[in-house]
Amino acid sequence: MRNLVSEANKPLSPAQSSPLPPAMTGVASLCSARRVAVFGGTHGNELSGVALVGLWLQDGAEIRRRGLEVRPFMANPRAVQQRTRYIDTDLNRAFTLENLSSAQGEDLPYEVKRAQEINQLFGPMGSPDAYDVIFDLHNTTSNMGCTLILESSDDHFNLQMAHYIKGAVAPVSCSVLLNDHPHLHYSTTRSVAKHPVGLEVGPQPQGVLRSNIFESMRLIMKHALDFIELFNEGMQFPPCAVEVFRVSERVDYPHDSNGNITAMVHPSLQDCDWEPLNPGDPMFQTFDGRSVEYKGDCTVCPTFINEAAYYEKKQAFVVTRKETLTVMGIRVSNTMLSKK
Amino acid sequence: MRNLVSEANKPLSPAQSSPLPPAMTGVASLCSARRVAVFGGTHGNELSGVALVGLWLQDGAEIRRRGLEVRPFMANPRAVQQRTRYIDTDLNRAFTLENLSSAQGEDLPYEVKRAQEINQLFGPMGSPDAYDVIFDLHNTTSNMGCTLILESSDDHFNLQMAHYIKGAVAPVSCSVLLNDHPHLHYSTTRSVAKHPVGLEVGPQPQGVLRSNIFESMRLIMKHALDFIELFNEGMQFPPCAVEVFRVSERVDYPHDSNGNITAMVHPSLQDCDWEPLNPGDPMFQTFDGRSVEYKGDCTVCPTFINEAAYYEKKQAFVVTRKETLTVMGIRVSNTMLSKK
Numbered sequence: 001m002r003n004l005v006s007e008a009n010k011p012l013s014p015a016q017s018s019p020l021p022p023a024m025t026g027v028a029s030l031c032s033a034r035r036v037a038v039f040g041g042t043h044g045n046e047l048s049g050v051a052l053v054g055l056w057l058q059d060g061a062e063i064r065r066r067g068l069e070v071r072p073f074m075a076n077p078r079a080v081q082q083r084t085r086y087i088d089t090d091l092n093r094a095f096t097l098e099n100l101s102s103a104q105g106e107d108l109p110y111e112v113k114r115a116q117e118i119n120q121l122f123g124p125m126g127s128p129d130a131y132d133v134i135f136d137l138h139n140t141t142s143n144m145g146c147t148l149i150l151e152s153s154d155d156h157f158n159l160q161m162a163h164y165i166k167g168a169v170a171p172v173s174c175s176v177l178l179n180d181h182p183h184l185h186y187s188t189t190r191s192v193a194k195h196p197v198g199l200e201v202g203p204q205p206q207g208v209l210r211s212n213i214f215e216s217m218r219l220i221m222k223h224a225l226d227f228i229e230l231f232n233e234g235m236q237f238p239p240c241a242v243e244v245f246r247v248s249e250r251v252d253y254p255h256d257s258n259g260n261i262t263a264m265v266h267p268s269l270q271d272c273d274w275e276p277l278n279p280g281d282p283m284f285q286t287f288d289g290r291s292v293e294y295k296g297d298c299t300v301c302p303t304f305i306n307e308a309a310y311y312e313k314k315q316a317f318v319v320t321r322k323e324t325l326t327v328m329g330i331r332v333s334n335t336m337l338s339k340k
Numbered sequence: 341m342r343n344l345v346s347e348a349n350k351p352l353s354p355a356q357s358s359p360l361p362p363a364m365t366g367v368a369s370l371c372s373a374r375r376v377a378v379f380g381g382t383h384g385n386e387l388s389g390v391a392l393v394g395l396w397l398q399d400g401a402e403i404r405r406r407g408l409e410v411r412p413f414m415a416n417p418r419a420v421q422q423r424t425r426y427i428d429t430d431l432n433r434a435f436t437l438e439n440l441s442s443a444q445g446e447d448l449p450y451e452v453k454r455a456q457e458i459n460q461l462f463g464p465m466g467s468p469d470a471y472d473v474i475f476d477l478h479n480t481t482s483n484m485g486c487t488l489i490l491e492s493s494d495d496h497f498n499l500q501m502a503h504y505i506k507g508a509v510a511p512v513s514c515s516v517l518l519n520d521h522p523h524l525h526y527s528t529t530r531s532v533a534k535h536p537v538g539l540e541v542g543p544q545p546q547g548v549l550r551s552n553i554f555e556s557m558r559l560i561m562k563h564a565l566d567f568i569e570l571f572n573e574g575m576q577f578p579p580c581a582v583e584v585f586r587v588s589e590r591v592d593y594p595h596d597s598n599g600n601i602t603a604m605v606h607p608s609l610q611d612c613d614w615e616p617l618n619p620g621d622p623m624f625q626t627f628d629g630r631s632v633e634y635k636g637d638c639t640v641c642p643t644f645i646n647e648a649a650y651y652e653k654k655q656a657f658v659v660t661r662k663e664t665l666t667v668m669g670i671r672v673s674n675t676m677l678s679k680k
Contacts, residue, residue: 209604209646212610267552
């Protein structure tokens with residue numbers, strides 16, 4: 001876990017941190033989180049984040065918190081200007097070590113150059129200088145509601161934040177998608193930060209701004225920033241349990257030999273993100289009316305069902321498994337408090 | 341009205357046709373409609389039509405009808421390939437006389453060249469050689485359900501077809517949007533035909549294929565082709581009344597001085613296509629939570645509410661007025677029947 005400090009109040013450097021022991025019922029002292037960024041427009045046609053960041057760039061009062069630097073940032077301004085997902089390549093897959101370390105040059109794809117700039121501004125990734133938290137605001141065409149996307153089950157700061165947000169918005173649901181799969185994990189824009197947080201809200205078509213989705217995203221961000229402020233000011237968050245959906249598999253649409261799709265998401269699966277899909281349940285409907293059933297060996301919870309941007313990634317939905325994580329209690333280290 | 345023939349069974353040329361008298365309770369004899377085209381992919385990211393036309397290009401059995409040539413056609417294949425609305429300019433606005441008559445050349449926008457090709461293949465527009473009917477298949481992100489878009493209140497063939505389809509799909513609704521407004525009418529791909537019919541089905545995000553929308557579009561096309569077959573075979577369609585929504589105005593989003601949107605469609609208007617909007621009803625919600633009210637002088641019926649593609653056209657919704665058209669009875673002219 002990053003930023004974990006010992007009970008003796010000596011912050012560990014990221015290099016010194018190690019996996020937590022199995023019984024995580026204690027309280028960890030963590031460094032305060034002083035530098036926070038809120039990214040919109042990593043994908044230029046996902047308009048809730050574009051609009052919110054645009055608003056906060058004009059007037060940041062709404063995201064101001066005591067003792068925090070909160071920086072709104074338009075991640076892919078050319079894509080935003082063209083209202084398209086990306087110009088040359090998906091920015092939210094571009095933060096590979098290879099891209100970040102490649103020589104700068106005019107012939108690089110726009111988003112690779114942009115990734116290098118973002119890494120300079122908010123990183124460098126993995127370094128002590130990196131921003132503490134980056135929230136990256138996304139929309140999906142899938143019926144996912146509010147979803148926090150986390151990248152590590154060892155990041156107890158983020159998991160405590162998810163627990164806080166879930167409590168604050170209840171009975172409205174805020175799901176946690178955990179993508180720490182060795183092959184399905186991807187190199188996100190937010191991964192530059194010590195604590196990367198994706199916020200995905202849908203359903204909303206690409207290129208459309210819906211007030212309900214906009215206000216949901218705004219509310220989640222309010223609670224997220226409140227949590228960081230409370231944590232920095234010394235509030236202790238006791239050990240807790242958080243329900244997460246862990247990514248386990250991708251499922252592609254059926255294709256013919258020319259690569260053309262031959263079936264659609266089945267009406268009984270469409271819009272049923274997070275709901276159980278059992279072996280034998282229909283998942284696709286072919287153009288001639290036949291059902292294609294799910295062949296897995298256990299009940300799963302699909303999400304990102306029929307997301308527009310994932311056709312090109314050959315992905316009809318993501319398979320997840322629901323589990324409950326035990327989360328350590330956290331509090332800010334006294335060292336950090338005394339610096340206030 | 342085009343294709344109207346006198347009771348004496350002499351087809352009028354389009355040039356000879358004239359507006360109908362006020363009392364339209366008679367039965368008009370019209371030329372048969374032998375050549376029909378079904379366009380998909382006029383906008384490459386509206387996937388129901390792309391998928392249906394792709395399917396029918398492989399196997400046309402489903403759209404075959406006695407005595408009819410029904411030609412499926414991918415209108416903008418480069419946009420389809422790139423899953424974008426258009427490459428250089430909106431094909432569905434490109435069929436102006438200026439574009440169609442401009443000299444061919446490599447420097448023309450792709451869609452202008454394509455418009456010229458389509459006019460050669462299915463027109464020329466306004467000529468006796470033009471296709472009888474073109475159906476152009478579209479999707480919208482708006483909650484419009486199934487909508488037939490017609491361009492003339494004098495086209496009794498199309499209005500009778502709309503009446504037939506509405507009856508066939510009832511109790512499911514199929515609305516008729518009539519766009520014959522002198523300034524808001526635009527130069528559509530389908531306008532090459534004698535009887536242009538737009539079929540708009542939503543809500544569906546751009547770049548997404550939903551089975552419910554796909555099957556709704558397929559069903560409307562089935563009934564439309566059935567109607568043409570029945571008409572050609574001599575069925576008489578008596579005078580009738582058809583409810584239409586006539587385009588009267590466009591409403592833009594509120595903007596700041598930099599052209600940035602400052603408000604969203606109000607939650608009480610979002611998804612309420614075709615429903616009454618009264619003077620004083622909220623239509624927008626600003627980012628700081630204020631409502632902007634509709635200032636018109638009478639109750640109207642908005643549609644194309646929050647359509648993704650219309651942000652660039654500075655259009656938040658289209659204002660229509662509901663009215664009932666009296667439609668002449670029609671039958672195929674005996675001249676045409678005797679040619680079978």
